[in-house]
Amino acid sequence: MSEERKQTRISRRNALGVFGAAASGVAAGPMLLGARAAEAEAYPASSAVRSLRNGSGSTPVQGLHLQFGGDPRSQMVVSWITDEEVKNPRVVYGTLNGGFGSTASAVTKSYTDGHSGKTVWAHHALLSKLKSDTDYLYAAQHDGATPDAGTFHTAPSGRAPFTFTSFGDQGSPTVTWKNGANPVDASGRDFEPNATPAAGDIVTGVEKVGPLFHLLNGDLCYANSGPDRVRTWNHYLTNNSRSARFRPWMPCAGNHEIEAGNGVLGFDAFQTYFELPSTETDPELDNLWYAFTVGAVRVIALQNDEIALQEGGDIYNRGYSGGRQLAWLEKELKAARASKDIDWIVVCMHQVMISSATAANGPDLALRAAYGPLFDKYGVDLVVCGHEHDYERSLAVRGVVPGSATLTPNPSQSATDVVESEFGTTHMVLGGGGVSGVTNTSFTMDDFDGHGHHSAYVQTEHVGKFNSVKEQEAAVWIGVRDDMHPYGFAEFAVDPGRHPGDMTRIYVTYYNVITPTGELKVFEQFTLQRRRSDGGNRHH
Incomplete structure (x- = not known):
């Protein structure tokens, strides 16, 4: 990224250094949280934070993480978990110069895991009336526990x-013994099957970039396939807290968030751990789809097990909202593309419409049939997804190849370096978490x-769990693939342009997270560009 496009935001190290002075309005003493999150594995409480403590002996604050509220310019949700009920969960917060001048009470959710019988409590405090484009510090606490702290930056206005x-x-980098396993025996080496060190290295990589927010494209920790679902979620949130306490990590639910025995749809754990800007009034559907705006980018997060043919979770949930989610999606797309304040539409979802990896799941015909016409009609610019454990991107596509039984996406241009998103x-496909x-x-x-x-194998008919009829197609949409490195993530640097009607650009960098060292290396860079919506011709 060029110097012109780097954000002039307070560094994480400086923000933490200021924390002690900012907290002095509540308690004396410096706060020594240590170095930048990417360089730290733990966050020892300082004298300033310890002095906020009220009582003793309570279960600790765990898995501290952030999510945007309904208006990212002025709202942030601070969340944490406990393994016991607690009293008076709350967040104290303020600007770096003003200190802890405000307090927000947390709302508590809980669920009892259907396999282990363990109960988890999650606490969510909505911080409101924040200033846009501003750094804040905060500390999450409940009676008797040492507070845990972080900083965040609100979204810009306009x-x-x-x-x-x-x-x-992603998964979790920490291992979990299978039930009844003896660590002395050979059977004790039978760990949580989806754990790799890369799931930890990639968090450090995100912190090196230091984005305003992060999108999680489903299949977060694979708790549904692990031996201890509650413990896996705890490890996952603890690992990601090294970044998620400093910037919102905004997730969509994938097939591995569907857990048998945890609610009618299997999403109780996901819906408890996160508090997302959902407008859904049905508790069973809350948090499963939502949207938010940062700058001139509208992000729309979907839960697409409802549409997909593939049965990939503990419960086959196809059609669970009765078309409610799809109607909401079209309403969101229509409003976004009609707005002169929105230039870019980004969709975050899990299952895929493009994939040419034979060992993976393959594109889903039902997704192409449901989403394709809407994405075309309203000019969706970018779709980020996962599900396939690799990196692949398409050429820009619009419509389908004439006569294609698999609704093959039709390339609208062949360039891979500069893409005309209009x-x-x-x-x-960003499944290398x-x-x-x-x-x-x-x-x-x-x-x-x-x-x-090259070819792709499209899922055309559901048969059973991870079992579908597939039809081969010519994958004319293939753009770029990385067959050398399994792990990585994408960075998107938004340049809004200066004047109405200017070209606006998103500079995209895909980073490999190299095993076993965890270092970052650039795999590719390209540019998405389109005309701003506040002047000139608009998409129809």
Whole structure:
């Protein structure tokens, strides 16, 4: 990223250094949280935070994380978990110069895991009336516990440059013994099957970039396939807190968030751990789809197990909202594309409409049928997803190849370096978040149609759990694939332009997270561009 596009935000190290002085209005003493989150593995409480303590002996604050409220310019949700009921959960907060001048009470949710019988309590405090484009510090606490703290930066008001990141399919870097396993025996080496160190390395990578927010494209920790679901969620939130306490991590639910015995739809855990800007009034559907705006970018998060043919979770949930989510999606897309304040539409979802990895799941015909016409009609610019454990992106696509039984997305341009987003949607599979079972070595390399196009295997009919009828197609939409590295994430640097009708651009960098060292290396860079919506011709 050029110097012009770097954000002039207070560094994490400086913010933490100021924390002690800011807290002095509540308690004396410096706060020594240590170095930047990317360089720290723990956050020892300082004298300033310890002096906020009220009582003793309570269960600790765990898994501290942030989410945007309904208006990212003025609202932030601070969340944490406990394994016991607590009294008076709350957040004290303020600006870096003003200190802890305000307090917000937290709302508590809980669920009891259907397998283990363990109950988890999650506490969510909505901080409101914040100033846009401003740094804040905060401390989460409840009676008897040492507070845990972080900082965040609110979204800008109006068009402004900012950066966000994205990946899916993470897992947890910590292991969990299988039930009854003896660590002395050979059976004790049978760990949580989806854990890899890359799931920890990638969090450090995100902190090195330092985005305003991060998008999680589903399949967060794979608790549904682990031996101890509650413990896996705890490890996951603890690992990600190294970044998620400093910037919102905004998730969509994937198939591995569907857990048998945890609610009618299996989403009780996901819906308890997160408090997202959902407008859904049905408790069973709350948090499953939502949207928010930062600058001139409208982000729309979907839960697409409802649409997908594939049965990938503990419960086959196809059609669970009766079309409610799809109607909401079209309403959101229509409003976003009609707004002169919105330039970019970004969709975050889990299952995919494009994939050419044979060892992976493959594109889903039902997703193409439901989403494709809407994405075309309202000019969706970018789709970020996961599900396939690799990196692949499409050419810009619009419409389908004539006569295609699999609704093959039709390329609207062949360029991979500069993409004219007004004329097509770019799909990015970002499934290298850290989980095992990678699929980057299984990309098709055939000449399927005699014109140099590789093939893809499209799911066309549901048969059973991870079992579908597939039909081969010429994957004319293939843009770029990474068959060398399984893990990585994307950075999106938004340049809004200066004047009405200017070109606005998103500079995209895909980073490999190299194993076993965890270092970052740039795999590719490209640019999305379109005309601003506040002047000139608009998409129809």
